[in-house]
Amino acid sequence: MSQTVRLRSKTISIIIVLLLLAVLLSRVASATPPSDEFIRGYAMALMQRDFKITEASLKVRDGIIYIQGLNASDADQDRIQSSLSSIEGVKQVEFSKGEKLSSSEEQPEITPRVNVFLPRGLLFKPLLADPRWPQFSASYQRYLRNSRLASVGSATFGESFSIYRFGGPVSSQMEVGIQAGVFSIFDLDAESLDLVNADYFVAVPLSFRKDNFSALARVFHQSSHLGDEFLLRGQTRERINLSYEGFDTILSYALPLGFRIYGGGGYLFDLDPSDLKPWLTQTGLEFRSPHTWRNGSLRPVAAIDIQNREESNWDTDVSARAGVQLENPDFLSRKLQILIEYYNGSSPNGQFYLEDIESIGIGLHFFYN
Known part of the structure; x- marks a missing residue:
């Protein structure tokens, strides 16, 4: 039993080293932030594939994502914000409930996909x-x-x-x-x-x-x-x-x-x-x-x-x-x-x-x- 205790006492230092290594790698990775164009492309792909959203207007300026024309529940909006915030270089995600897009760009309203058979992803x-x-x-x-x-x-x-x-x-x-x-x-x-x-x-x-x-x-x-x-x-x-x-x-x-x-x-x-x-x-x-x-x-x-x-x-x-x-x-x-x-x-x-x-x-x- 004492040997088991001694062996397991080593795990604390190993855990700390692993977590510090991951954080250090993250800091190094953040040295060169991506461009607004990259963020916009990544965000659009994520919204389309993970949330089935294609009609909303999305712009990126200085690392801030602006989304307009999104018809979604507060819960879905929070999930989208959390997901987009994880993209490298994103400083903030803002939603606008102002006027709809211009007539040349106007799209049908979006209905959140809540009741879905075989949905994408996992909660x-x-x-x-x-x-x-x-x-x-x-x-x-x-x-x-x-x-x-x-x-x-x-x-x-x-x-x-x-x-x-x-x-x-x-x-x-x-x-x-x-x-x-x-x-x-x-x-x-x-x-x-x-x-x-x-x-x-x-x-x-x-x-x-x-x-x-x-x-x-x-x-x-x-x-x-x-x-x-x-x-x-x-x-x-x-x-x-x-x-x-x-x-x-x-x-x-x-x-x-x-x-x-x-x-x-x-x-x-x-x-x-x-x-x-x-x-x-x-x-x-x-x-x-x-x-x-x-x-x-x-x-x-x-x-x-x-x-x-x-x-x-x-x-x-x-x-x-x-x-x-x-x-x-x-x-x-x-x-x-x-x-x-x-x-x-x-x-x-x-x-x-x-x-x-x-x-x-x-x-x-x-x-x-």
Whole structure:
């Protein structure tokens, strides 16, 4: 136990270094602000692709975006303002409710798309450092001081989809969706790159968003399966058929300067093994730089996710990641993150949930929303 405490005490300094590195990269990136023409093009593409808005008049002067003729609810207007403010070089976003455009430019009024089947995007953004957030990713992990594994390949196949979006209370938006993912690890030191463990996850989330506040509540199922090659090696004394259902809730708030905080908890039921303790908590901090490099194509990011589980006597599981996010103004919903990754805590890999692990690695993470 003392060794575990000593190992986990190192994570605070690692987290600070990762966050400081991301902020430093952001400061360097902001040295050469983009032109008004670049901001206007980026903003128009974002409004068209993420908000389905094509008729409003948009001008940029000295880094200030002026929008006229936008017929949208206060909630949609706040979302647009928050999204456009994240563009590199934008100082302010102003909306004008004055006269309509001249007759030669006049367009039909815009109706906010509130009740939508299969809408674009997600009301609740992905948790960047959560080891079990459904996404497409591939990473190399080096396990430290582990007698079972050393070089590990991690592959994740999954995604979150919004099924139906509708208006909620207090001018908010809500949506029902689906999440699904497969989380697998491979022993890269084995001759045949043996599959060690695969976790299968599916959830039905209900999301809520009002201005900078968002929330997610979901019911989920997870089951774990050992790889056949790994079983034949006889390295596990007893096979644990880990499986459970559960529900959790996460609250999130977007802060200035690209920061985001979140926190919540959950409860597991229909447990196998039946003596698995059910309660868990989750908190985190994320940083998505408001500044970018190379005309909006590179954005520094960093995140830390902290989980505590009753099963592990409320010991802290820490996941920290930092790196860059690759973006394309023409495909704003698609993002590729290249991240340095660190994990210290109870293993998130099914069969081995009773073991403590520490790892460092590098990964590619794809997001399509």
